[in-house]
Amino acid sequence: MKNGIYHILKGKFLVSDDAMKNWRMIIFLSVLAIVMIASSHRADRKVHQIAELNTDVKALRSEFxxxxxxxxxxxxxxxxxxxxxxxxxxxxLVPPKKIRVKKNKAQ
Structure with missing residues (x-):
């Protein structure tokens, strides 16, 4: 147990013979973390944009x-x-009067 933790802390799992599978997993997890961080930033940006637009809508409604x-x-x-x-x-002073036009049946 003590040797296992010691090897992890020293990084021997990255330079051993079967280190390629470890590197693949590390790279995969790094890319996944970057995608998650980017997605979180994009969501935060949209939340701020929605808040700005709501403020604009309130201002325009009051102006209207x-x-x-x-x-x-x-x-x-x-x-x-x-x-x-x-x-x-x-x-x-005199109210208006209605003008009625009668249509002739002969026309």
């Missing part, structure tokens, strides 16, 4: 709500009346 509120205020009749009062326009 503010703009919609401003437009609703601008299209109110009282706001339009105030804006065109400088040009001498005012709302009519």
């Amino acid at each position: 709500v503010d703009t919609r509120l401003q437009v609703r205020r601008l299209i109110m009749e009282s706001a339009v009346t105030r804006k065109v009062a400088d040009q001498g326009l005012r709302p009519p």
